[in-house]
Amino acid sequence: MKIKPAVVVILAAVFFNLQLNAQDTTLVQPEFLQYQNSKWVDSVMEALTPKERIAQLIMVAAYSNRGEKHKKEILELIKEQKIGGLIFFQGDPKSQVELMNDYQQAAEVPLLGAIDAEWGLGMRLDNTLSFPYQMALGAIRDDSLIYKMGQEVARQVKRTGLHMNFAPVVDVNNNPNNPVINYRSFGEDKNNVAEKGIAYMKGMQEAGILTTAKHFPGHGDTDTDSHLALPQINHPFERLDSLEMYPFKKLIEAGIGGVMVAHLNIPALDSTGVPSTLSKAIITGILKERLGFKGLIVTDAMNMKGVTKGNEAGVVDKMAVLAGNDLLEFTEDVPKAIAEVRKAISQGVISQAEIDKRCRKILAVKQWVGLNNYKPVPARNILKQLNTPEAITLQRKLVEASLTVLKNESSLLPLKKLDTLKIASVSIGAEKRTKFQKSLGLYTDVKHFQLKADAKASEINEIKEALKKYNLTILGIHDDSKYPRNTMKFSEAVQDFISELSVENNTVISFFKNPYALNKIKNIEQAPALIETYQDSEITEDLAAQLIFGGIDANGRLSVSVGKKFKAGEGLDVKGGIRFKYSTPEDAGMDSKILYGQVDSLMNQAINAKAIPGGQIFVARDGKVVLYKAYGLHRYSDTVKVERTDLYDLASVTKISSALPALMKLYDEGKFSLEAGIDDYLPDFKNSNKADIPFRQILTHQARFKPWIPYWKNTLRKNGSYKWNTFKKDSSARFPVKVADDMWLHRNYKKKIFKAIKKSPLEEEAKYKYSGLAFYLLPSIVEEITGKDFRKYIYENFYDKLGATTLTYRPSEKFPDERIVPTESDFLFRHRPIQGNVHDEGAIMMGGISANAGLFANANDLAKLMQMYLNRGVYGGERFIEASTLNEFSRTQFPENGNHRAIGFDKPYLEYKGEDSNTAKDVSKDSFGHTGFTGIYAWVDPQENLLYLFLSNRVLPTRENTRLYKLNTRTKIQQVLYDAIVE
Structure with a gap:
């Protein structure tokens, strides 16, 4: 027997009512309901005509980027039709606030302002923050972060003069081809969707913004966009009830204030074929009666083809009211909609009392959000107040927590032993160096390539050939779309290239696309290391690079399944914090x-x-x-x-950056003793006045050594010309030491420098007096102990492992002059401006390689060495120096002698001397570092775990420029760091 459609509806209603008693009745009711019969609501109701009460159910679209004509149209609807609210779309925050203030001033009853801010105001407004899309949020394991996001989104929505956010989306996205929900969903696991939805909802509502769970009864399993047509979902009731509607039930139980109804054709819930927005069986029968929802029911936009097709504007709005909706979003014909509802009342299809009840509900919402005490919202400084540092930090934390490592064979991530790696990066779908590549370059030397989405075979082959020189390839697979679509625009040749690299054992892939797109690339699941970021932005690119090198952790879990490659919930923990x-x-x-x-x-x-x-x-x-x-x-x-990326001459900071770490390592190995003297390592010093003076005294500057010797002056005759056995204009076997392009020093002059140090007299009293003499000798001492070239030893044991590729002697051998900041214009010795060579005369006469001076670096690379010190000898997952050794070398050795110095390191003065001190007043006594003549300052403080570097070329154009010292810029900046600490 064929059952008529009407009978199906009746049977379904009976079934729903039978099930009603089985529902959990311990629902948390929306807070705004307490105001339905408040004095303010009563007073407003008394002032409204029956027609105006209908108008309170209507919310129209407003834009802040459409000029005066649009503003006039909205004002007419407010003044003449007395509409209840506005939903804002495109524009900018300042204009929106100013417009909303004008609109509120024109309204007799304050307007309820709403916005679609699923991922924050950036979804609609220019120059505002976008938090991660919900599919990325679905990967986060710490729901408290999503709660905090809800609070922050609510704060921003309120700051723009609005009161309601049409979010969160709690559709369970179980169809990879879904064109309208997809990345807007928390994923395919109903429990995860519900948990994330509740966290987001509570964050917003506890901050005073009304939220709506959407799109009821579930828009996840469709491949049709309801903006363009009416999707049909053919699942049986049992499936819909247990899966699609599950998150809505949970949010209703948790006290969500609103639910938005989708435009869907769901025969199992209503066999008449009407969109769910217009279905009394779905809205009244299921949402209100079966699920017990008493909050605000909102339609999806009433201009969407899913509901307008075959329905006249205005008439369709009346149908939505009759179905049980409280608030009509994006009504296109307001006068017609009001007239149609009035006609329905006069025909007895709906009562005025029912309209009044819904009007009271909307007014109750208005009171709950504070509109009973409405005040205009200031527009001044709005961008600064929206895009706060705290909000930006939260944005980064959310992205960081979402990053999902799907493959990590042999614990490849984070990368370790940088000295063994020769790394290339390829950004696919990019035409210039990406943020991802720039961030990779912060950690070590990486050669960067880009490959267009439609690259030709010849371009691909060129990169393939180039990659043969490297033993690790990092692929960034990028997305040129504003939204992470589940499509793949790469040419077949480019996809084949990705597939080929995926099966290599030296490939790390960061996938900056919708995870569903992983299923479109063959073999990608075989990559040794694979990171899913869910979307492509500067933040995801930056943080993915940091993840690869161990700057951050990863513990995200895949929010959707990817064909047969990966299942929802998969993901690997990767411990970062090593760099x-x-x-x-x-x-x-x-x-x-x-x-x-x-x-x-x-x-x-x-x-x-x-x-x-x-x-x-x-x-x-x-x-x-x-x-x-x-x-x-x-x-x-x-x-x-x-x-x-520019390099600066580090001057005396070389003392703690070159031979000192080498000596500490040798001290660990028992090959260097602080109680030994120079003569124990350099036999020529056996019979000198410096024999038997222990390095503990030498390196703390109380060995009675003279401060310095002007070696270069010994190369001059009385008439100012150079002695014949010192310099020549061209290099040769006898004159191999380059001092300048046309100045080559005699090969034996280093011995003369050593001899001068050996013969130099000692100060009478053993007290603190800064001296650089011994530091000229230290490279030779390291070579004597190790049997290795000094530069090679410190590069291999420190700089290469740290990834400090600009920390180097003789920078002109590696870097173009335009990357090396010039120092002094030397008109005494070299008679030229100095750029690319060490400023210190003694160091350049040592061939540019000394422990007194000679090192160059950018701040980032010097910081890696200093952070290793601060970490008590560890960086990048490797131990360089024992903690006990660093503790010994960095402590003040002879305070009883008025000497504040540590071994090699400078320390704060024993008593703070105000502006004459070498540190800021709040620096701890445990801190240590060094300064450099060229204007360098490098300091770490273990108590605050604080590192500070100041790089400059204050000696340009002349060393006589002492304004930096007079201004105390370096230590004043250091004090700012302590002033900025808030916890």
Whole structure:
């Protein structure tokens, strides 16, 4: 027997009512319901006509980027039709606030303002933050982060003068081809969707914003976009009830304020074929009666083809009201909609009392969000107040927590033993160096390639050939779409290239696309290391690079299944924290307003005073880089800006960056003793006045050594010309030491320097007096102990392993001059401006290789060495120096003698001397570091786990420029760091 459609509806209703008694009746009711019969609501109801009460159910679309004509149209609807609310779409925050204030002023009853801010205001408004899409949030294991996101989104929505967010999406996306939900869903696991939805909802609602779970009864399993047509879902009731509707039930139980109904044709719930938005069986029968929802029921946009096709504007709105909706979103014909509802009342299809009940519900919402005490919202400083450092930090934390490692064979990630790796990166789908590649380059030397999405075979073959030189390839697979679609625009040849590299045992892949797209690339699941980031943005690219090198952890879990390759819930934990995390001050317990504002001010002051032409500042706390910035110019007279990658002459910071780490390592190995003297390692010093003076005294500068010797003056005749056996204009076997392009020093002059040191007299009293003499000898001592070339030894044992590729002697051999910041214009010795060679005369006469001076670096690479010290000898997952050794070398050795110095390291003065001190007043006594003559400052403080670097070329154009010292710029900036610490 054929059952008529009407009978099916009746039978379904009976079944739903039978099931009603089985429902959990311990629902948390929406908070706004308490105001339905409040004095304010009563007073407003009394003032509204029956027609105006209908108008309160209507919310129209408003834009802040459509000019005066659109504004006039909205004002007419407010004044003439008395509509209840506005939903804002495209525009900018300032214009939106100003418009909303104008609209509220024109309204007799305050307007309810809403927005679609599923991933934050960035979904609709320019210059605002976008948090990760919900598919990425679904990968996060810590729901408290999503709760915090809800609070922050609510704060921003309120700041723009609005009261309601049409979020969260709690559709279970179990159809990879879903064109409209997809990345907007928390994923395919109903429990995960529900948990994430509740966390997001509670965060928003507890911050005073009404939320709506959407799109009821579940829009996840469709391959049709309801904006364009009416999707049909053919699952039986049991499946819909246990899966699609599950998250909605849970959010209703948890007290969500609103539910948005989708435009869907679901025969198992309503066999008449009407869209669910217009279905009384679904809205009243299921949502209200069976699920017991008493909150605000909102339609999906009433301009979408899924509901408008075959239905007249205005008439369709009346149908939505009759089905049980409380609020009509995006009504296209307001007068017609009101007229149609009034007609339905007059025909007895719906009662005025029912309309009044829904009107009261909307007014109750308005009171709950504070509209009973409405005040205009200020537009001033809105962008600054929206895009706060705290919000940006939360945005980064959410992305970080979502990163999902799907493959990590042999614990390849994070990368270790950088000295064994020759790394290339290929950004696929990019035409210029990507943020991903720039961030990779922060950790070590990486050769970068780009490959267009439609690259030709010849271009691919060229990269294949180039990659043969490298033993590790990092692939970044990028997305050129604003939204992470489940499509693949790469040519077949490019996809084949990815497939080929995936089966190599030296490939790391970071997939900056929708996870469903993984299923479109053959063999990608075979990659030794595979990271899913869910979307492509500067933040995901930056953090994926940090994950690869161990700057951050990874513990995300895949939110959807990817064909037969991966299942939802898969993911591997990767422990990071072994190298720098490049983050925000707030992530490290510091105030970015204090830090950035005051450091910038002090640097600009120094530059304007011509104390320095420019510089680099690097600050890290708890291993998190909170400030890494370049300022000013290379020279006062040019326009070449300082870049973060530029190299500076480190001057005396070389003392703690070259031979000192080597000596500490040799001390660990029992090959170097602090109680031994120079003569124990350099026999020529046996009969000198420096024999038997222990290195403990030498390296703390109380060995009675003279401060310095002007070696270069000994090369001159009385008339100012060079002695015949010192310099020649061309190199030769006898004159192999380059001092300048046309200055080559005699091969034996190093012996003369050593002889001068050996014969130099001693000071009378053994007290602190800074001396650089012994540091000329230390490279030879290291070579004597190890039997290895000094440079090779420190590169192999320290710099290469640290990934500190710019920390180097003789930088001109590796880097172009335009990357090396110039120092002094030397008109005494070399008679030329100095760039690319060490400034110190003695060091350049040692061939540029000394422990007194000679090292160059950018701030980022010097910081790796300093962080290793701060970590008590560990960095990158490797131990370089024993902690006990660093403790010994970094402590003050002879305080009883008035000497504040440690072994090799400088320390704070024993008593703070105000502006005459070598550190800021809040620096701890445990801190240590060094300064450099060229304007360098390198310091670490174990008590605050704080690292600070100041790189400059204050000696340009002359060393007589002492303004940097007079301004105390370096220590003033150091104090700012302590002032900025908030926890």
